[in-house]
Amino acid sequence: MRWSPIHGLANGIHGTSSQCRALSDRAVGRPLCHDGRIHPLGETRVSDHYGFETLATTVEDRILTVRFNRPDRLNALNALMHSELRDLYGRIERDTAVDVVVLTGAGKAFCVGADFDQMEENLARGGYPDGHPSLLGEAATMARNILAIRQPMIAAINGDAIGLGATLALFCDVTYMSRGARIGDPHVRAGIVAGDGGPVLWPMLVGANRAKEYLMTGDLLGADEAERIGLVNHVVELDELEAAAMKMARKLAAGPQIALRFNKRLVNKDLEERVNKLYDLSLALEAITFETQDHQEAVRAFLEKRKPVFGQNRNQN
Numbered sequence: 001m002r003w004s005p006i007h008g009l010a011n012g013i014h015g016t017s018s019q020c021r022a023l024s025d026r027a028v029g030r031p032l033c034h035d036g037r038i039h040p041l042g043e044t045r046v047s048d049h050y051g052f053e054t055l056a057t058t059v060e061d062r063i064l065t066v067r068f069n070r071p072d073r074l075n076a077l078n079a080l081m082h083s084e085l086r087d088l089y090g091r092i093e094r095d096t097a098v099d100v101v102v103l104t105g106a107g108k109a110f111c112v113g114a115d116f117d118q119m120e121e122n123l124a125r126g127g128y129p130d131g132h133p134s135l136l137g138e139a140a141t142m143a144r145n146i147l148a149i150r151q152p153m154i155a156a157i158n159g160d161a162i163g164l165g166a167t168l169a170l171f172c173d174v175t176y177m178s179r180g181a182r183i184g185d186p187h188v189r190a191g192i193v194a195g196d197g198g199p200v201l202w203p204m205l206v207g208a209n210r211a212k213e214y215l216m217t218g219d220l221l222g223a224d225e226a227e228r229i230g231l232v233n234h235v236v237e238l239d240e241l242e243a244a245a246m247k248m249a250r251k252l253a254a255g256p257q258i259a260l261r262f263n264k265r266l267v268n269k270d271l272e273e274r275v276n277k278l279y280d281l282s283l284a285l286e287a288i289t290f291e292t293q294d295h296q297e298a299v300r301a302f303l304e305k306r307k308p309v310f311g312q313n314r315n316q317n
Contacts (some may be wrong), residue, residue, distance in 0.1 A: 054081035055088055056106065062099040063249045064092065064151075068165075071107025076115035077164055085168070086138050089145035099253045101149070102245050103172060104156040110181065113163025114190075136283040139196050143279055146171045147272050150261045152252045156245035157181050158238065162220065167197030170205065170231070173264060176245045177223045178238040183231065186218030187286070190302075191294030191310065195286025200274045205231050 049057040049064065056067040066088065068075035077085075092101060105111055146153075146168075155161075155172035161183045169175055169183065177183065185198035194215050202211035206229045214221070223235040236244045252260065289295055294310050301308035 050088065050091060052084045052088065054078070054084050057088075059097055061250070062097065062253050063102060063246070064095070064098040064100070065102045065104070068105040068109075068111045071105075071109075073115060074109035074160070075105045075107065075111040075165070077111065077113060078115045078117075082142075083138060086142040086145060089142060089149060093145065093148045093150065098151055099257060100249045101151055101153040101172075102156055102249050103153060103168065104242075104245070105158050107159070109159035109165075110155075110157045110161040110169060111165030112160050113165050113186075136195075136287055139283055140279055143171075143197065143200075143275055147268060147275060150264070152260065152264060154245050154249055154252075155232075156241050157183065157223075157232070158241055160220075163187060163194075164196050167201060170201045171197065174234075174248055175232040176234045176236060176241055176248075177226060177232045178241045179223045179235055180238060181223050182220040183223075183226050184218065184220035185215055186220065188216060189218040189298065189308075191292055191296075191298040191308070192289040193282060193286040195282040195284075197279075197282075199282055200271070200278050202231075204271065204274065 049059045051057075052069075054069055056069040058065050068081070070076060070078070070081065092098060152174070153172040155169040155175040155177075157169050157175060157177040159178065159181050161169045161177075161181065163185055166183050166185050185194045185202065187194035187198065198215050199211070202215060205211075206214075210229060213219075221229075221231065223232070226232045227235045234244065294308075297310065298308045
């Protein structure tokens with residue numbers, strides 16, 4: 001009996017080559033015609049694939065393109081986008097029409113992180129409505145939903161990727177960054193812990209000391225420096241970004257899906273362990289810093305367009 005790609009994956013099933021191919025296609029989620037044939041790649045095109053309000057999603061040739069879609073706010077995350085992202089990643093993992101994901105932003109930015117208007121609203125009403133549990137639970141679920149995704153994910157960083165925006169880019173498997181964009185995790189400048197992924201991802205990509213430097217200063221990196229230190233894979237001109245990302249997406253979509261996805265899964269095992277070890281703690285520490293005077297000062301200073309004056313919580317660490 002010849003070895004087949006699904007041998008050992010489907011309880012040791014053996015069969016004819018055509019049966020094995022059909023089972024293999026089901027295993028990686030390719031849509032099948034009623035007679036068991038694979039749909040041609042070009043036949044799969046869906047507009048407004050998921051119907052989210054803050055995310056634009058389309059599928060063409062089994063490649064899902066997701067765009068952060070609040071361009072008037074530089075794709076800053078409000079409560080709705082945060083919850084839609086959690087749901088998005090859960091749906092991608094189950095979507096049998098998708099082999100590759102490309103994540104990018106509408107307008108000038110990729111995603112600039114939290115919307116400070118939302119932070120101002122939270123401060124005005126004395127904090128988050130339930131004291132943070134729903135926010136933190138949503139963030140933890142989002143991270144684990146991302147790690148559950150079998151399909152390769154490509155980030156096309158068309159503009160600034162900041163805070164959670166940077167984290168979502170760096171959770172992708174391959175990153176392309178436009179030369180004029182910046183990336184960084186400046187949670188600390190808002191007086192809060194980088195609880196949603198920075199301490200998990202940055203040390204793996206650039207080493208512990210570089211990660212601590214950027215997470216403690218909140219400094220943003222230009223594209224060339226981000227590529228030099230290994231934070232992103234490729235830097236291209238903005239007008240070449242989409243073509244470069246889609247070229248890689250098509251290459252991956254045409255590849256052997258079982259082997260490709262297993263390679264991703266193996267490489268991600270260390271990342272999964274770091275998420276399981278650190279994510280809940282980092283989110284809990286972020287919740288603590290939401291209540292500090294430093295955070296309140298940072299939000300007010302941002303809205304008043306002045307430099308914050310920190311240092312009122314020196315004995316609370």
